[in-house]
Amino acid sequence: MTKTTSPDSRSASRLIDARIRELGDWRGEKLARLRALIREADPKVVEEWKWRGVPVWSHDGIICTGETYKNVVKMTFAKGASLDDPARLFNASLEGNTRRAIDLHEGETIDEQALKALIRAAVALNKSKRRR
Template sequence: MAQDWRVGRVDDIRSLIKAAEPDVVEEMKWKKPSNPDGVPTFSLDGLICTVETYKGKVKINFAKGASVDDPTGLFSAGPQAAVRRSIDLHEDDELDPEAFKALINDAVRVNRTR
């Protein structure tokens, strides 16, 4: 059986987050029967983001996304939300690695200034 594409995508996202912010802390939270492994959460001076898998996508939720500078328009979900912003990635979607790492860096900056 072929590996689920979402597993590889989460691994890629994890690598980009750690490349952007080597001191990031990853934890698995919110384990439940429908999600026995939990949700990967990434923190540095506060929560940066979570990476969740759904049937047809991987969702990267930025805890303080509304305060994060997104000059390349990576946020694709929650553009009007007061606090959070998200990136929804489907199987064939590309993620610009440099733009994503810049989002991670800015999310840490936001954590450090609040």
């Protein structure tokens, strides 16, 4: 389950809940499913709310964000360019040196096992950088 030891993380979780309800369409459903997969992949994940309304998931640093736009739900990995992506989930923000993103459109599905592996890899990378 999401780590909620601080008032800030409890508040962030409530704000994310509210965003999902507020969307009320496929984007809310998609964001809720991505959130569930993140929690399954990393039960110690911390939920945050940053930059005027962006859900953020962290563990020893930012793992990813979940942004919603009119036609896409975008999952941006903070250090995505450093992650192996054998399933080729990354389909956006490919030109940068740091971040990588996955754009999901209405009706699209994602390889859930590959996504969980990517999340675990992002956590491992954060932990390795923290140890240095």
